[in-house]
Amino acid sequence: MKAKALTSKGTRDFNSIQVFKRDYIINTIKSSFNKFGFSPIETPSFENTETLLGKYGDEGDRLIFKILKSGNFKKNISDSTLLSDNLNLISTNISDKALRYDLTIPFARFVVQNQNEINLPFKRYQIQLVWRADRPQKGRFREFLQCDADVIGSKSLLQEVDFIHLFSDVFNSLKIPNCKIRINHRKILIGLSEVLNLKDELVDLTVVLDKIDKIGNEKVINEIIKIGLEESLKPILIDYLSISGDFKSRLDSLKKLFKSSVIGLEGVSDLFSIYDLIILDDLNSSELILDTSLARGLSYYTGAIFEVNASDDIDIGSIAAGGRYDDLTSLFGLNDVSGVGISFGLDRIFIVMDSLNLFPKTNNSTIKVLFTNTNSKYIKYITSAVSYLRKNNINTDFYPDTNSLKKQLKYANNIQVPYVVIVEENEFESSSFCLKNMSIGNQQVVSLEELVKILKK
């Protein structure tokens, strides 16, 4: 039976134009990472299941792709377990590896496993694929690339400051204008839960808060009442939701609101320090916004949190995000190591760049010139010329089968090669080459040296 030629649901092929564009973004991000002092590492695509499970919440656990044990995967499982409804128990018996869900947990594992070889503070970047068993939808895939930079081993708020500069540097280099770098702080969210007397409902509270862009203030208030907000404290919530103005005046409002919350005031103080250390010139066209409704789903954040959006005209959600996490490595037994990390989402940046027409103009063809091949008599003449051009670092190819010139020129046109070299009896006899410029259509007969000269331009 023939297999269907079909990519698996939620995954994609990339043709060479897409690869070139993706590489353009990746290389720009890499160069900013290097400039800011991050070094590359790579970790394996799959980890032992215990490394990943329980780190991303229940929903995250469900989205982790598990790999079946090789060989007899049923060896260590009883019939009764196999027939039971306990899918988790079954899967931990028949599978011991899983595809990574993000780059942060593997990084934490890396730091602990290699702690004797690394120096703290340790700054790494990692540009690799991650996999999630999400229901595929527009712009959401089961395999996608994350571009992460993290620093671990320093509590200094200068790190948060430097990441804000880094966001701006990347988007400035990519020429994406007017990005909005939104910042908030977990301690501000905790402070809010304290002054609302909803300390035990922090997770629910932040989930609701995070939806404010979609459902608006009124519905947010109603949902928080459902969570358990006392009527008497409603004015505090309304005050919180109506915080506006510039960065510093928002911080002043929060300071008043959090008079009774030590932890809330700590968050405010952190953001004061961060704002004070920002070099405003380095923000380029990006804007730094204190967004008190920003919550970020991942539970491991403990300090400042970030999300970056493209300008208001482009509504595709955040294109980069991150935050500070204290003690993530303690999951693997290394305590008291604080980290901050950010991640750029390649797919969304790609969409923004494409819609703003920001990719540099390039040839769609890898090769600069294609030699035609109409008679086996000329083959050695052609292949030595091809070899000579390649030695001069000109990307060169030849049509492999002796075929009609018409067919070969049609092929050249289809692959959008800029130049074609035609060799017929005249050229062969006079040791010359007929060079055809495919965009303007003119032809000239030149020597091999002239050919190199023209194509090197």
Place this chain on the structure above:
Amino acid sequence: MKAKALTSKGTRDFNSIQVFKRDYIINTIKSSFNKFGFSPIETPSFENTETLLGKYGDEGDRLIFKILKSGNFKKNISDSTLLSDNLNLISTNISDKALRYDLTIPFARFVVQNQNEINLPFKRYQIQLVWRADRPQKGRFREFLQCDADVIGSKSLLQEVDFIHLFSDVFNSLKIPNCKIRINHRKILIGLSEVLNLKDELVDLTVVLDKIDKIGNEKVINEIIKIGLEESLKPILIDYLSISGDFKSRLDSLKKLFKSSVIGLEGVSDLFSIYDLIILDDLNSSELILDTSLARGLSYYTGAIFEVNASDDIDIGSIAAGGRYDDLTSLFGLNDVSGVGISFGLDRIFIVMDSLNLFPKTNNSTIKVLFTNTNSKYIKYITSAVSYLRKNNINTDFYPDTNSLKKQLKYANNIQVPYVVIVEENEFESSSFCLKNMSIGNQQVVSLEELVKILKK
């Protein structure tokens, strides 16, 4: 419970020095691929199981990593099947995706799925990870990178010729000297099976032949007798095994041996044509050898087959390989498309480069300069200088926590940064910077502009 910080069996972390070295090899290979007219594509890490299964033989099927269905993976399987010993049937019910085993089958799937967008002949390269559930051992991993170039849609032997030039170009660019490019032809192996009257035992015959380097001529003969070689035909086998001399004289010997095998003579004729079209200068220090015992495990090869070894001093098996496969895309319903492809093995090339000391000398540090940070009073002075250097594309960082100078210099030493800028009261007051060269140890006090000038060098 804390998870152990441990990579999964057979997989590896790469630190930044390893990443730099690997990228050096990858970029060199990429640049040869581009020069020879190949364009990049990328395919997803996992494919529908039916795309992969049955393409690599039984042994290959066993080595494919299968991914458990997400959600209720038991939904479509009966209790009796679940309890049966039919592991294949169970796994096809609870798993519908699998990690790719090589890049060739996904490429064939790509060609068929995207046949309306591509032009034949189609030349692509693909540098991506593959996964095999092999028992890990020295130099053999469960996750490794393959660097493949294939052309599909042309029967011209010029393709084989160009791949031989490409092998040589890559290893010449990497400065790996004296590689041995071994070539053979499936039709020569078929011819041998015909003249030995072992046509139906072709697979067993090639498996034995492939072991000749390990077990020697005598044992090979004995094993082939066990397969069913008639005593009277033993002299033909001995003749075959004693073929030696240069490329052309080996072909002459084969021609005599295959008088009665049309298909064998076709193989000989192909190799004659290929050899005739090789540009010997383009082989650089590599040597082209007709190796009549070369067999290649993969069953999809139908024409010329290649393997490349580093010079005899380095015994790690082949560092690149490939061959022609007719009609691979017919597995997915597209008939009559011939292809040739080769693959470079990154890990083995890495070992060769390392043992011959061929990697270019580079800094172990990503950054060129680290600013110390001994007093919060200087922070803004430092961060503006850091920002200025980065604007000049100098990879720059600062120590994030105010700490003793001694501790910070020790850190600088550990991360092997070439320069350190020290800012203390004197420098702060005089708007200058004390630049310390970490390798020779001298210090000089300079202005910001002078700093840029020195570090840009």
